[in-house]
Amino acid sequence: MDKHDETYEILMVKALDGMLLPEEEEVWEAHLARCPECRQEFESFARTRDVMDEFRVRMLSEREQRLQSKPMPTSNRLAVVLVVLGVLLMWGFSAWHVMVAPEVPWPLRLGHGLVLLGMTVGLLVVSRDRWRTLKTDPYAEVDR
Numbered sequence: 346m347d348k349h350d351e352t353y354e355i356l357m358v359k360a361l362d363g364m365l366l367p368e369e370e371e372v373w374e375a376h377l378a379r380c381p382e383c384r385q386e387f388e389s390f391a392r393t394r395d396v397m398d399e400f401r402v403r404m405l406s407e408r409e410q411r412l413q414s415k416p417m418p419t420s421n422r423l424a425v426v427l428v429v430l431g432v433l434l435m436w437g438f439s440a441w442h443v444m445v446a447p448e449v450p451w452p453l454r455l456g457h458g459l460v461l462l463g464m465t466v467g468l469l470v471v472s473r474d475r476w477r478t479l480k481t482d483p484y485a486e487v488d489r
Contacts, residue, residue, distance in 0.1 A: 349380075349383070356369055356373045356376070357386070357387055357390070359373075361387070361391060361394055432468070436461055439457070439461070440457070443458075444457075444458070
């Protein structure tokens with residue numbers, strides 16, 4: 346395709362994506378009829394796209410099977426609960442200690458409070474997103 350300008354490269358990409366306009370399709374088909382190099386390259390890209398589509402569908406179905414057949418083991422759930430409880434206890438103790446101790450200057454108290462608030466908000470956001478992904482399939486809209 347070195348002897349061609351960028352127009353044919355754009356047409357090839359659009360053809361591979363199925364996005365050619367009718368007049369572009371006429372130009373592209375006429376070009377393929379007279380250029381065996383482009384026809385061979387186009388067929389090669391089309392085969393690669395087909396293989397990748399098959400692979401994507403297979404990977405999605407394998408993921409779906411894993412998610413349906415293997416819930417999170419109880420030991421993993423217990424570990425997550427224990428870690429969250431430990432973090433919450435450490436945050437609580439740290440906040441209480443810094444906020445109650447009279448020798449801690451107010452800028453340090455404020456900074457510590459903001460860090461704890463930020464970490465708490467982050468934990469809540471991650472937990473909420475994780476909970477949502479457990480309830481929904483992110484690939485439900487993908488054509489299979």
